Amino acid sequence: MSGPMADPKADVPDGPDVPVGADGPSGADASPGAEASPGADASSGTDAPADVEQVDPDGPDVDLFRPRTPVDDRWFDDEAGPVVRLYSMTRGRTRPVEEGLFDLISLITAAEPGPDAGAVPAHVLDPEHQTLLALCRNEPLSVAELGSFTDLPVSVVRVLLGDLYDADLISVTRPVPLAELPDERLLRDVINGLRAL
Amino acid sequence: MDSVRSDHHPRPDGAVSHPVSPNDPRWRGGPAVAVKILVAGGFGAGKTTLVGSVSEIRPLRTEEELSELGRPVDDTSGVEAKSTTTVAMDFGRIDLRPGLALYLFGTPGQDRFWFVWDELARGALGAVVIADTRRLADCFPSVDFFEQRGIPFVVAVNCFDGTDRFAPDEVRDALDLDPDIPVVLCDARLREDGKELLVALVEHAAARRRHAPARV
Numbered sequence: 438m439s440g441p442m443a444d445p446k447a448d449v450p451d452g453p454d455v456p457v458g459a460d461g462p463s464g465a466d467a468s469p470g471a472e473a474s475p476g477a478d479a480s481s482g483t484d485a486p487a488d489v490e491q492v493d494p495d496g497p498d499v500d501l502f503r504p505r506t507p508v509d510d511r512w513f514d515d516e517a518g519p520v521v522r523l524y525s526m527t528r529g530r531t532r533p534v535e536e537g538l539f540d541l542i543s544l545i546t547a548a549e550p551g552p553d554a555g556a557v558p559a560h561v562l563d564p565e566h567q568t569l570l571a572l573c574r575n576e577p578l579s580v581a582e583l584g585s586f587t588d589l590p591v592s593v594v595r596v597l598l599g600d601l602y603d604a605d606l607i608s609v610t611r612p613v614p615l616a617e618l619p620d621e622r623l624l625r626d627v628i629n630g631l632r633a634l
Numbered sequence: 635m636d637s638v639r640s641d642h643h644p645r646p647d648g649a650v651s652h653p654v655s656p657n658d659p660r661w662r663g664g665p666a667v668a669v670k671i672l673v674a675g676g677f678g679a680g681k682t683t684l685v686g687s688v689s690e691i692r693p694l695r696t697e698e699e700l701s702e703l704g705r706p707v708d709d710t711s712g713v714e715a716k717s718t719t720t721v722a723m724d725f726g727r728i729d730l731r732p733g734l735a736l737y738l739f740g741t742p743g744q745d746r747f748w749f750v751w752d753e754l755a756r757g758a759l760g761a762v763v764i765a766d767t768r769r770l771a772d773c774f775p776s777v778d779f780f781e782q783r784g785i786p787f788v789v790a791v792n793c794f795d796g797t798d799r800f801a802p803d804e805v806r807d808a809l810d811l812d813p814d815i816p817v818v819l820c821d822a823r824l825r826e827d828g829k830e831l832l833v834a835l836v837e838h839a840a841a842r843r844r845h846a847p848a849r850v
Contacts, residue, residue, distance in 0.1 A: 540757065541725075542668040542737050579668055579737060581694055581725050590720065591696035612668055612757045623734075624840040627669060627759070630730025631833050634688070634825075 526565060526589075527596040537611075538602070539595040544577040544610040545569075565589065565597055570606060577610065665727075665735030671832065672754055674741045674779070675764030676772020680792040680822035681740040682724050684764060688828035689726025689738055696721050698750060721747050723754075736832075741776070751779060760786040760839045762831055764822065767791060767800050770808055777809055786839035788816040790831050814842075 539545075547570050562570070565587065572578055572586055580598065584591040601607045613623065673681045685691050697718045724740035739754050741747075755761070763776045773789070780787040791805050802817035811817065816834045820827040 541739065541754065542670045542757075544665060544668055577665055579665075579727070579735075581737060581739075582692070582727065584696070585692040585694050585725070591694065592698060610666070610668075612670070621840060621843065623667070623669070624759075624836055624843070626734055627730055627736060628833055628836045628840070630734060630736070631728075631829055631836065633730075634728065634829055 526563070527593055530596045538609060539580045539598050540612050541581040541591065542579045542612045544579055545573045545583060545598060546577040546608050546610070547571075547574040548606050548608055562600075563597075566601060569594065569597055570601065573607065665729065666733040668735045668737055669759045670737040670739060670754075670757070671835065672739050672741055672751075672758050672761040672785075673764065674751075674761055674773070674776035674787075675790075675792075676766060676769055676776075679764040679766040679769075679772060681764055684762065684790070684792075684822040684828050684831070685724050685726045685738045685740045687823055687825045688832065689728045691724050691726045694723050694725050696750070698747075721750050723750075748779075755779075755783060755785055758785060760788070760835045762790050762835055763787050764790045764792050765805060765809070766794065766797075767805065768794070768797055770805070773809070777811070786835065786842050788818055788831065788835045788838055790818050790820045790822070792822045793819055814838075 568587055569583055572583055578586070580591060580594060583598070584594045587594065589597075598607065598609075602609060613620065673684055675681050682691065698721055699718050721742050723742050726738045728736045728738070730736055736759075741754060742750055761776075761780050763773050763780065765773045777787070777789070789805065789809065789811065791800065791802065793799065799819075802819060806813075806815070806817050816838050818831055818834050820831050822828065
C-alpha cells in the first residue's frame with residue numbers, strides 16, 4: 438500500500454477520475470491486460486489502455502487494475518468518495534441549454550418511445566442520463582425530485598436534462614407563471630387540496 | 635390547465651405534446667401542474683420541522699457559483715478552483731389532487747446563500763416566514779426579502795415549549811409588518827398547524843391578487 442493512497446478521502450479532490458460510466462466495455466477491456474502482467478505491478482499503470490482516463494499524470498504511480506489483496510484497506514461504494522467529479526459528468530458545462538427552462542419545479546416527463554425510438558442510441562447516453570430518463574418515465578417528476586433521487590446537485594441535473602431535451606427525449610412543463618397570471622381557480626384548488634389533507 | 639406554459643415537443647407520431655390535463659388518457663399519474671411555497675426563517679426556527687410535518691421531506695443540494703455577478707455566462711475556467719459552493723436545502727411534495735402538486739422548499743438559512751433565494755422565489759406562490767420569538771431579529775432578512783419582491787407571505791410564530799407566548803399583534807409590531815400580513819401562532823411539529831399555516835398563506839395570496847391585481 439503506497440503512502441499517497443493511504444487516505445483516499447483526503448486525496449479525492451486531486452485523485453484520479455475514474456469514469457464510472459465506462460465501467461462496461463472499457464472496464465472489461467482493461468482488466469485482462471492488467472491481470473496478464475501481475476509481476477509488473479509498479480509500472481503497469483502506464484500500460485493502461487488509452488481509453489481509460491489517467492487524468493493525474495503527476496499523481497502517485499498506482500496500478501488501478503492490480504487485484505487488491507485482502508490486507509489492503511478497502512473502500513466500497515460511497516466510502517471511496519466520489520470517483521467521478523461533477524464537472525466531468527457535465528463535461529465542464531455549468532449551464533443548461535436554456536436559462537429558466539429547468540426551474541426546480543419544472544416537471545420532466547420522458548418522451549414516449551415512438552417509431553423513431555432508437556434515433557438516439559442508448560450507448561450515447563451516460564448512465565446518469567439513463568437514470569434520469571428512467572425516473573421520469575412513469576410519472577412526471579420535478580427537477581428538485583430528480584436531483585434528490587439521483588443525489589446529484591441540481592445544477593448538474595440541469596445540464597444533463599438539457600442534453601435529454603436537445604435529444605427530444607423529455608418534455609418539460611414549466612411552472613405556472615404566478616406573478617404574471619393570477620389564477621384564482623388554481624389558488625382555490627390549492628386551498629381545497631390543503632384542507633382535505 | 636390553459637395557464638400552463640409548456641415547451642411543445644413534436645412527438646414521433648406527429649402529435650404535439652401539450653400540457654397534459656389529468657383527464658387526458660396520456661396523463662400518467664404524476665403532477666401536471668406544480669406550485670411552490672417557500673419556508674424561510676432564521677437558523678433553528680423550525681423550517682425543516684414544518685416541511686417535514688406536512689410532507690415527506692427530502693434533501694436537495696446544488697452547486698452554485700459564489701460570484702454570480704459579473705461572471706461571463708460561459709466562463710468555466712473557475713470551476714476547478716473553489717468558486718462553487720454546495721447549498722443544501724429541504725423540500726417536500728404534497729399531492730393536492732390528481733395533477734396538482736405543491737412543493738415546499740426550506741430556504742437555506744445562511745445569509746451567504748441569498749443568491750439561491752432569488753431562484754427559489756421566482757414563481758413562488760408565497761412564503762412562510764417562521765419566527766422564533768427568542769430570536770425575532772433572525773427573521774428580519776426573510777421579511778425584507780419577500781416584502782421587497784412583492785411575494786405574499788405569512789409570519790408563523792413557532793411556539794417552542796417553554797418560551798413566552800406573544801400575541802400575534804405584538805409580533806406584528808415588533809416586525810413592523812403591514813396590517814394585512816397574517817401572523818399565525820403555530821407548533822411547526824404539528825401537521826394540522828402546518829396545514830392551517832399554508833391555507834392562511836394561500837388565502838392571503840388570493841386576497842392580495844383580488845385587491846391589487848396590478849401589483850406583481
